[in-house]
Amino acid sequence: MSENIASAPAAGRSSSTRFLYDPKVRSIVFQLLFIGLLFFLVSTIVTNTTNNLEQRGITTGFDFLSQEAGFGILQSLVEYDETHTFGKTFIVGLLNTILVSVLGIVLSTVVGFLVGVGRLSRNWLISRLCGVYIEIFRNIPVLLQILFWYIAVLRVLPSPRQSLSLGESVFLNLRGLYFPAPIFEEGSGVIFAALGVAVALIIGLSYWAKRRQVMTGQTFPVFNASLALIVLLPAVAWFVAGQPVSLEMPELKGFNFRGGITVIPELIALLLGLSFYTAAYIAENVRAGIDAINKGQQEASGALGLSESKTMRLVIIPQAMRVVIPPLSTNYMNLIKNSSLATAIGYPELVNVFMGTTLNQTGQAIEIIAMTMAVYLTMNIIVSLFMNWFNNRMALVER
Amino acid sequence: MIVNDKTIPSRPAPAANRGVIGWLRENLFATPGNSVLTLIGIAFLLWAIPPILQWAVLEADLFGSDKNACTSEGACWVFVSARFQQFIYGFYPDAELWRVNIFFAEMTAVLVWVLWDKMPKRMWGGIWFLTGFPATSFMLLYGGAFGLEVVDTHKWGGLMLTLVISLVGMVIALPVGILLALGRRSQMPAISSFCTVFIEVWRGLPLITILFMASVMLPLFVPGDIELDKLIRAMIGISLFEAALIAEVIRGGLQAMPKGQYEAADAMGLSYWKGMRLVIMPQVLKISIPGIVNTFVQLFKDTSLVLIIGLFDLLAVMQAGIADVNWPNIAIEAFVFTGFVFWLFCFGMSRYSLSLERKLDTGHKN
Numbered sequence: 001m002s003e004n005i006a007s008a009p010a011a012g013r014s015s016s017t018r019f020l021y022d023p024k025v026r027s028i029v030f031q032l033l034f035i036g037l038l039f040f041l042v043s044t045i046v047t048n049t050t051n052n053l054e055q056r057g058i059t060t061g062f063d064f065l066s067q068e069a070g071f072g073i074l075q076s077l078v079e080y081d082e083t084h085t086f087g088k089t090f091i092v093g094l095l096n097t098i099l100v101s102v103l104g105i106v107l108s109t110v111v112g113f114l115v116g117v118g119r120l121s122r123n124w125l126i127s128r129l130c131g132v133y134i135e136i137f138r139n140i141p142v143l144l145q146i147l148f149w150y151i152a153v154l155r156v157l158p159s160p161r162q163s164l165s166l167g168e169s170v171f172l173n174l175r176g177l178y179f180p181a182p183i184f185e186e187g188s189g190v191i192f193a194a195l196g197v198a199v200a201l202i203i204g205l206s207y208w209a210k211r212r213q214v215m216t217g218q219t220f221p222v223f224n225a226s227l228a229l230i231v232l233l234p235a236v237a238w239f240v241a242g243q244p245v246s247l248e249m250p251e252l253k254g255f256n257f258r259g260g261i262t263v264i265p266e267l268i269a270l271l272l273g274l275s276f277y278t279a280a281y282i283a284e285n286v287r288a289g290i291d292a293i294n295k296g297q298q299e300a301s302g303a304l305g306l307s308e309s310k311t312m313r314l315v316i317i318p319q320a321m322r323v324v325i326p327p328l329s330t331n332y333m334n335l336i337k338n339s340s341l342a343t344a345i346g347y348p349e350l351v352n353v354f355m356g357t358t359l360n361q362t363g364q365a366i367e368i369i370a371m372t373m374a375v376y377l378t379m380n381i382i383v384s385l386f387m388n389w390f391n392n393r394m395a396l397v398e399r
Numbered sequence: 400m401i402v403n404d405k406t407i408p409s410r411p412a413p414a415a416n417r418g419v420i421g422w423l424r425e426n427l428f429a430t431p432g433n434s435v436l437t438l439i440g441i442a443f444l445l446w447a448i449p450p451i452l453q454w455a456v457l458e459a460d461l462f463g464s465d466k467n468a469c470t471s472e473g474a475c476w477v478f479v480s481a482r483f484q485q486f487i488y489g490f491y492p493d494a495e496l497w498r499v500n501i502f503f504a505e506m507t508a509v510l511v512w513v514l515w516d517k518m519p520k521r522m523w524g525g526i527w528f529l530t531g532f533p534a535t536s537f538m539l540l541y542g543g544a545f546g547l548e549v550v551d552t553h554k555w556g557g558l559m560l561t562l563v564i565s566l567v568g569m570v571i572a573l574p575v576g577i578l579l580a581l582g583r584r585s586q587m588p589a590i591s592s593f594c595t596v597f598i599e600v601w602r603g604l605p606l607i608t609i610l611f612m613a614s615v616m617l618p619l620f621v622p623g624d625i626e627l628d629k630l631i632r633a634m635i636g637i638s639l640f641e642a643a644l645i646a647e648v649i650r651g652g653l654q655a656m657p658k659g660q661y662e663a664a665d666a667m668g669l670s671y672w673k674g675m676r677l678v679i680m681p682q683v684l685k686i687s688i689p690g691i692v693n694t695f696v697q698l699f700k701d702t703s704l705v706l707i708i709g710l711f712d713l714l715a716v717m718q719a720g721i722a723d724v725n726w727p728n729i730a731i732e733a734f735v736f737t738g739f740v741f742w743l744f745c746f747g748m749s750r751y752s753l754s755l756e757r758k759l760d761t762g763h764k765n
Contacts, residue, residue, distance in 0.1 A: 031590060034589055048619070049619045123436050126440055129440055139742045141700040142700070143703045144714055144738055144741065148734045151734075340608060341607060341707075351608060366616065366619070369611065369612050373608055376605055376608065
């Protein structure tokens, strides 16, 4: 009987309809149709593009990278002037993007953690102030914030002659921020060697301290000892080697400062805008992460007699980090992507230099846009790989 | 034997632990460290608030028509009122402003209909928002039909342009995002790999490179004789970018659905699309609403980037105002006003999302 029931519907339909209703067949047909459509779309775009490029007389290829650029760039971490190639402008822009991204990530993390912890403070006033900070900075477009710092704050600073100064060595004016630059003379290799030794010692020390704590339960003030090592060893080396490092002070000569390190106002504005905007998001993540920790954890560590700061440092933060890190990596990626808004104020990063000036000069739209996109996608992948690694390290190790 | 048969009334808490003093002790001066923080906070407020108040309100100039009306030390709000029309409508012709006003009114009405949970037939409101509303808005703003004069898109600007780009982004991004999310979770390898690559690439790029691409490369992609409007190009770029973001939000919702729901839909004999439409999507959309609204907040802020490719949105109006030589030194006023307008919209949306989150979180999880 059961055989009859099972085969009854099949017998009622012709074999071709059965074939049509087979999910496997349908899936293959759909996918073939989809691939065909996609292929048609892509080939249309390619034909149109080649036609258009031919009409406008643009040759494709990466030859332009070795041609002379012929334009100057405001700030460069490597040697660059007008005679260098278009390929070099790519490197300069890329390095400037990385510079502002790294500085921004550090600054936004510090501000974000402070505000996030402050938001949960038992102090009503501090908590409210942090809340106001978050709601203001998060709900205003970051481009507007960058423009605000650049136009409304940095443009109204005094001229070089009336610079704001800090101890006659750090100066802030309309043209930027100036501070002393270290000059490494002969024999300063010893200091770097001492720094290397200090780092190696710190790594060894933290391994030893961790092992000792596991074996005996005794703790060792690793942080303070490390701080002492990393400051004292190079300092001693500096004296021993006969003080080979001196400071070059910025000095007012004519209409501007010479010497020292100059931070251009575009970088300051971009950094402040990006960092304060991203910090508001990071603060919210930190708050959510700490909120997610069971209240019993806090009470338990209180019952063990740990002080409030130790509770935070040893019990709450390590657990909260597990919740905080995944959204944190999204925040960092957004910061890197938003650094491209520098175009609006003229900070010479990748999009501004390469996708802006270089593209205008060469007209090689497809190659340049593809290269720029590849850079951002690669940076995204690097950040997410690093954060995944960090997340795995912080993840709960269960028995 | 003495027996007290009356309950002794409980004594009030010590004066130091209740009322204003108790609250202060608990919340502001609990520990010495806390007291120091409080004092620093109060000092900061005393340092910051009086000058701001003095600048923005007490010494501000409110009335007049040009720079000469600003005589005092404080803010020159005359600038904002003098430029108000440009801030809201851009260069839209004076005689046609009523069309933009009707658009604003329709937008408000539709949004109230969709977002306020006491309104009847909100489902139809949603359908109108996605179909009829864009169509009527296009008719109104662009014209060319029913005897309405054509207003070219390069005359659009200000808050109106910001809202138009955001709304177009929302209307396109939501359905495309849903399709992409479904595609990413599809069993068919060709479709799921295409959707995954599409989402990850668009999400990984800065919006500004996408806008550049839309304005530089899109004209290369179409046959030479087709001229794409600058606004349309920007809208295509922004909408696809936001669609990729929405797709990830929806995917989160799809993953949060218990497997039994999918199996139940199959067991009822529903086809894939029917199962999605009747069983899965209503639940997924409900739990994804906060994430979707947050993406819309992001979208609203991101529209300000069109300034870089030369569209005249709210932020661009502000920049043009600052650059105007007839109005020197009004940068801060311009920033405060523009920032406040953006803030108002974004803060409103995020508060709405928060209240929804609270309402939906009724212990029905799992």
